[in-house]
Amino acid sequence: MFVYISKRLLWVIPTLLAVLFLLFSLTYLLPGDPADIILGPRATEEMAQDLRERLGLDRPWYEGYIDYIRSILRGDLGVSIFRNRPVFNVVMEVLPYTLALTFAGMGLAVFNGIIIGLLAASYQDSWLDSLLTFISFLTASTPTYIASVLIIVVFSVNLNLLPSIGLGEGGLLNSLYYLIGPAVALSIGWTGYIARLTRSSMLETLESDFIQTEKSFGLPSYYIIYKYALKKAVKPIIAVVGLGIGRLLGGAVFVEVIFTRPGLGRLIVNSIYERDLPLVRGGVLVAALLFVLANLLADISYAYFDPRIKQE
Amino acid sequence: MNALLSIEDLTVQYRTRNGYSLAVEDVNLEIKNGEIFGLVGESGSGKSTLGKAIVKLLPVSAEIPAGKIFFKNRDIITLSEQTINNEIRGKEISMVLQNPQNALNPVFKVGTQLVDVLYFKNNKKIKRKNLKQDAIEMLKKTGISDPEYRFEEYPHQFSGGMKQRVLLAMAFISHPSLLIADEPTTALDVTIEAQILALLKDLVREYGTSILYITHDLGVVSEITDRIAVMYAGKIVESAKTDDLFDEPLHPYTKALLKCLPGYSSKEQLATIPGQVPNLNNKPTGCNFCPRCDYCFALCQKEEPRLREYKADHSVACFLYNQEEKEEAEVEDEKVNEKEGA
Numbered sequence: 001m002f003v004y005i006s007k008r009l010l011w012v013i014p015t016l017l018a019v020l021f022l023l024f025s026l027t028y029l030l031p032g033d034p035a036d037i038i039l040g041p042r043a044t045e046e047m048a049q050d051l052r053e054r055l056g057l058d059r060p061w062y063e064g065y066i067d068y069i070r071s072i073l074r075g076d077l078g079v080s081i082f083r084n085r086p087v088f089n090v091v092m093e094v095l096p097y098t099l100a101l102t103f104a105g106m107g108l109a110v111f112n113g114i115i116i117g118l119l120a121a122s123y124q125d126s127w128l129d130s131l132l133t134f135i136s137f138l139t140a141s142t143p144t145y146i147a148s149v150l151i152i153v154v155f156s157v158n159l160n161l162l163p164s165i166g167l168g169e170g171g172l173l174n175s176l177y178y179l180i181g182p183a184v185a186l187s188i189g190w191t192g193y194i195a196r197l198t199r200s201s202m203l204e205t206l207e208s209d210f211i212q213t214e215k216s217f218g219l220p221s222y223y224i225i226y227k228y229a230l231k232k233a234v235k236p237i238i239a240v241v242g243l244g245i246g247r248l249l250g251g252a253v254f255v256e257v258i259f260t261r262p263g264l265g266r267l268i269v270n271s272i273y274e275r276d277l278p279l280v281r282g283g284v285l286v287a288a289l290l291f292v293l294a295n296l297l298a299d300i301s302y303a304y305f306d307p308r309i310k311q312e
Numbered sequence: 313m314n315a316l317l318s319i320e321d322l323t324v325q326y327r328t329r330n331g332y333s334l335a336v337e338d339v340n341l342e343i344k345n346g347e348i349f350g351l352v353g354e355s356g357s358g359k360s361t362l363g364k365a366i367v368k369l370l371p372v373s374a375e376i377p378a379g380k381i382f383f384k385n386r387d388i389i390t391l392s393e394q395t396i397n398n399e400i401r402g403k404e405i406s407m408v409l410q411n412p413q414n415a416l417n418p419v420f421k422v423g424t425q426l427v428d429v430l431y432f433k434n435n436k437k438i439k440r441k442n443l444k445q446d447a448i449e450m451l452k453k454t455g456i457s458d459p460e461y462r463f464e465e466y467p468h469q470f471s472g473g474m475k476q477r478v479l480l481a482m483a484f485i486s487h488p489s490l491l492i493a494d495e496p497t498t499a500l501d502v503t504i505e506a507q508i509l510a511l512l513k514d515l516v517r518e519y520g521t522s523i524l525y526i527t528h529d530l531g532v533v534s535e536i537t538d539r540i541a542v543m544y545a546g547k548i549v550e551s552a553k554t555d556d557l558f559d560e561p562l563h564p565y566t567k568a569l570l571k572c573l574p575g576y577s578s579k580e581q582l583a584t585i586p587g588q589v590p591n592l593n594n595k596p597t598g599c600n601f602c603p604r605c606d607y608c609f610a611l612c613q614k615e616e617p618r619l620r621e622y623k624a625d626h627s628v629a630c631f632l633y634n635q636e637e638k639e640e641a642e643v644e645d646e647k648v649n650e651k652e653g654a
Contacts, residue, residue, distance in 0.1 A: 208414060209409065209411060209413075209414035209415050210414060210415055210416055210417040210418070212369070212409060212415075213409060213415045213416065213479070213482075214417070214425075215369055215401070216367060216369055216401060216402065216406070216407035216409065217401065217402035217406065217407075217429045217432075217482055217483075217486075218397050218398070218400070218401030218402025218403055218429075218432060218433070219402070219428060219429070219432055220397060220432065221397075223428075223432075228417050228420065231419050231420070232417060232418065232419050305419060306418075306419060307418070307419060307421075307466035307468065308418075308466070308468055
């Protein structure tokens with residue numbers, strides 16, 4: 001178990017080095033002089049020269065790269081050009097909202113998806129299965145922005161039940177209340193996907209020889225499905241959830257924009273528009289780090305569900 | 313008669329795209345208390361279907377249009393799924409399946425799986441932790457060394473033979489009256505097979521359990537069974553005490569099977585039975601074995617022989633051993649010939 005986790009942890013290092021290299025080379029991949037592009041046509045040569053120095057463009061790229069890695073290791077992500085504040089602080093300001101939204105959305109999707117998938121698998125080929133399959137396909141193929149708009153139109157505008165914008169002032173309860181709409185919108189696509197995955201994984205497991213054994217020894221069928229089959233079937237779901245959480249951490253842009261919530265995804269997109277290079281780099285780096293962590297967690301939780309890994 | 317299990321005129325059919333295929337047809341058999349009964353046949357002869365029908369674990373496409381399965385004087389076919397699960401499966405009748413390699417759940421400890429069988433056998437009345445000692449005892453009895461330690465291990469840490477021992481422990485832990493063993497040693501090495509067979513004999517001696525031993529291997533059957541039934545294309549064609557069957561096989565199919573055993577016939581080359589088992593959707597009229605039979609005569613193609621007692625405890629379904637019917641047929645044939653001659 002220890003060896004397994006250490007191996008996974010070691011893999012994080014090359015992954016992050018590759019990410020850092022890509023982010024650093026962004027500056028050189030942009031066509032033209034980054035300083036001119038960032039500052040626009042009305043900037044003076046002095047201002048441009050100043051920015052070039054700040055971005056390290058006046059030195060050879062490898063020196064800049066080593067400096068970049070050094071400062072990252074110190075926890076220094078640079079200074080945002082337009083906000084004139086440390087990137088680290090800017091990112092940390094929005095991070096809690098992103099984490100809350102992602103985990104609430106994914107949590108809903110996992111909970112509902114597994115229940116729908118289990119029901120469909122236990123009543124395979126019945127009308128309930130067909131209905132749930134239909135719902136799964138419908139939700140899986142609904143883009144997040146349509147789901148967001150629908151929720152606002154139905155629950156905020158017509159029924160007046162949910163707030164349509166913002167974070168909610170003060171108090172945890174109020175924040176959670178404001179989180180409902182965005183989280184549900186985010187969860188819809190993944191719910192259908194996880195439901196389909198759960199159903200097929202369960203059906204495959206229920207075909208196994210060991211299920212026959214368990215039946216022939218007279219274990220009750222609810223027990224076979226919810227204890228013996230579910231634990232075996234859950235592995236592919238974990239893999240997908242790991243990837244999904246990682247993706248949502250930097251990618252919940254539509255929901256953040258439509259519900260007017262601050263968040264990492266929205267921050268990255270805005271910084272790209274503003275050509276705030278240090279902020280783009282810092283934001284993407286944090287998103288990548290969270291992505292790697294989410295997958296690391298998924299890998300580690302595998303061990304609980306697969307004894308062969310636990311023994312490694 | 314002290315029959316533990318008595319099957320009467322059982323037919324099992326599968327729905328297929330081309331109509332019904334009869335996997336088991338009009339089967340009668342009886343297993344007495346403490347008896348090891350061998351059911352022998354080629355692949356597709358319906359022997360596994362018969363085994364599964366006894367505990368009603370047939371796939372959804374299967375139907376039982378006729379027949380009765382009396383187990384301790386209750387007809388299993390008429391019992392509800394609930395009753396069978398609560399009172400029969402894993403309690404009165406246990407089943408060990410063909411391939412031990414995938415027969416245990418890979419994500420649960422062997423001990424957990426063993427204890428669960430006992431837990432439900434006792435209708436959840438005894439706490440699991442109080443059953444652990446019984447489970448460890450059972451593992452020890454099936455020849456697993458260091459059972460306390462192995463109890464906490466997962467199936468992938470067991471070899472094929474060890475897994476089959478665990479499965480036998482799961483089967484015997486509830487002291488069943490009948491064990492259905494469906495080719496339990498087919499997937500194992502010959503040396504391991506011999507060990508498992510020896511273990512099975514020991515367990516039968518200790519618990520007095522009857523066994524329905526399903527296999528294609530006559531060699532294995534000769535070692536452990538008291539009586540044998542030979543199945544061909546869904547029907548029992550011969551049934552006898554094991555010694556009688558080997559000393560004096562009657563049905564041409566049984567004879568042919570024995571010739572296929574290495575070391576049974578003196579010829580150097582191993583015999584085979586030409587042809588194939590008939591398609592179950594489209595069985596030939598008359599005797600099913602007729603197309604592959606060296607002794608086939610006119611009557612065999614017209615009528616199907618029924619299983620009849622040839623002598624005490626030895627039945628066969630073949631016109632060769634049914635003098636009356638054979639003579640009648642010959643007389644009829646002569647009449648036909650005479651008419652044609654005239």
